[in-house]
Amino acid sequence: VDVEATPARPPTAHTAAAVSAARVTLQGQQLVRVNGYWVFDSWAQGVIAMRRGGLVPRATVGDVLLASLPKSGTTWLKALAFATMARRAWPPASPDHPLRRLNPHDCVPLVDSLFAVGRDKLLDELPSPRLMSTHMPLSLLPATVADGSSNTKIIYICRDQKDRLVSVWHFRKRNDLPDLSLQEVYESVCNGTCFAGPVWDHMLEYWRASNADPGRVLFLKYEEVLQHPGNTVRKLAHFVGQPFSNTEEEADVVAEIVKLCSLENLRSQKVNKEGIRDVIIKFSHDSYFRKGMAGDWRNHMTPELGEHLDSILCDKLDGSGLTI
Ligand code: A3P
Numbered sequence: 001v002d003v004e005a006t007p008a009r010p011p012t013a014h015t016a017a018a019v020s021a022a023r024v025t026l027q028g029q030q031l032v033r034v035n036g037y038w039v040f041d042s043w044a045q046g047v048i049a050m051r052r053g054g055l056v057p058r059a060t061v062g063d064v065l066l067a068s069l070p071k072s073g074t075t076w077l078k079a080l081a082f083a084t085m086a087r088r089a090w091p092p093a094s095p096d097h098p099l100r101r102l103n104p105h106d107c108v109p110l111v112d113s114l115f116a117v118g119r120d121k122l123l124d125e126l127p128s129p130r131l132m133s134t135h136m137p138l139s140l141l142p143a144t145v146a147d148g149s150s151n152t153k154i155i156y157i158c159r160d161q162k163d164r165l166v167s168v169w170h171f172r173k174r175n176d177l178p179d180l181s182l183q184e185v186y187e188s189v190c191n192g193t194c195f196a197g198p199v200w201d202h203m204l205e206y207w208r209a210s211n212a213d214p215g216r217v218l219f220l221k222y223e224e225v226l227q228h229p230g231n232t233v234r235k236l237a238h239f240v241g242q243p244f245s246n247t248e249e250e251a252d253v254v255a256e257i258v259k260l261c262s263l264e265n266l267r268s269q270k271v272n273k274e275g276i277r278d279v280i281i282k283f284s285h286d287s288y289f290r291k292g293m294a295g296d297w298r299n300h301m302t303p304e305l306g307e308h309l310d311s312i313l314c315d316k317l318d319g320s321g322l323t324i
Contacts (some may be wrong), residue, residue, distance in 0.1 A: 016321065024193050029178065031195060032263040037137050038197050040279055044066045046115030047140055050058035054115055055142050061067050061153030064240055067206060068106065069196050070135055071167035072159040074221040074290045078104040078133060079261035081155060084237050085131055089246075091120075099260055100269055103285045105277055107283050113279040129240070130168075135196050138205040148209070148216055153240060156206040159222035160324055161199055161313060162297035164190045167290065174245075175289040182300055191313055200316035223294045229258045263292040 003290040023029045023041075030041035039047055046054075057063055066081055079099055083092050090097050098107050099222060111132050114120045123132065134141065144150035170183045172178075185194070192198030211216035218239045225232045233254050237243050259265060266272055267289040275285035297306060313324065 015287040031193065036139060036198075036201065037140060038193050038195060039136075039140075040116075040195060040280075043112055043116040046117070046120075047112055047136060047290035050111060050120070050136075051140055051142055053142065055111055055145075056118060057121070057142065057145055057152045058130060058207045059126055060149055062153055063128075063130045063132060065111075065145070065154045066133040067138070067150055067154055067156045068130070068133070068135060069158070069202055071162065071164045071171060072226065073157050074133065074135075075104050075222070075266075076225070076261060076263075076292075077155065077157045078108040078224075080225075080233055080257065081131060081236055081240075081265060082107045083257045083260055084233055085129070085240060085242060087242075087253060087257065092253065097260065099266065101271060103272055103277060103288070104266070105288070107131075110134065110279065112136055118278060124232075128202055137196065137202045138209055148213055152216075154206070154209070154217045155220065155236065155239065156210065156217060157220045157222055158203050158224070158324060160207075160294065160297070162301060162309055163222075163294060164199075165194075165309075166297045166300050168194075171283075171287055174290075175281070175283050177281070186301070186305065186309070190309055198316075203322060203324070204317065204320055207226055207320060211321070226292075226294055229261075230254045233257050249257060249311055263289055281304055 019268065020317065025034070031038040032044050033039075034044050034047060062083070064081065066077050068072065068077065082091075082104065083097075083099060086098070108131050109122065109126075111120070111123065114122060122278045123130065126132070138146050140153075142150070145152045145154075166182070166186050167258050169180065169182045172180055172185075186192040187200060189197065192200075196202055206217055207219055210219035220232060222233075234244060248254075267286070268320075272285045272289060277283045277285060279286075317323070
């Protein structure tokens, strides 16, 4: 890890206040610190523009924003939220359901990357309530979203960091990103310099907001979704103000949504076997679907390494009530 004292290019007047002087290089990928968080250099300007008023929350029918650190189950959450919120227009059993034709990332746009490539105007065209996603921490979102004064509802998903980092490592390998050893990914999580890290601050911001106002931020854990996907779907529907009716419950709509969004079903769709997602870097659709289990880290890391990361997190999350 190479921490430089000065940025490679001088900050513009627009970014000077928000981009700190720190910069790290992880095997060719530049990360720059924006208000305490590590963001891809190529995303930083867009993220700052988004925060400074580029992303305007809709007032009357609020937006729904899915938030996560990468490899926490974002793709699954996108599918579940989309299928739940669109179920009247698209019953989950319909053969031409969008999730049978499109990758979940094409159903729910990632605002950070749209701002990064200057395609954020697309967000204006989304029907209300807009369903969008972000990998940014709460404090890097527009002020009215961060402070809760807008009508935006946030659904956050977090995951055991050991499994998440193993997933990051596999994802990079499957997409031919510059070689990063598991040890390097591990260290970047432990020392806080991974993308959108420090991970503990990322999780804590959403956790605290969820405790302060559970009607505004729904906090989910990947492992709990794995255990009780149906309960998650009900929770999610209730949270966005679209609870399942008795008729829907009797018709097993919840089970249909869970089935539609299952790893097996999504992975088997032609679009997810062959497609490519272009987020400045190109990612194959199939790389988003791997094992989808809890505890895979044991196949890659020693118990000692696992305990070490757990102890760092235990320390950082101490007193917050959040355990992962
Ligand atoms: P693994 O690599 O551990 O298998 P993200 O969507 O945030 O990029 O996270 C990807 C992780 O979520 C991968 O974890 C992937 O297999 C898992 N995943 C993707 N779709 C899933 C689904 N429908 N159900 C459960 N897990 C899923």
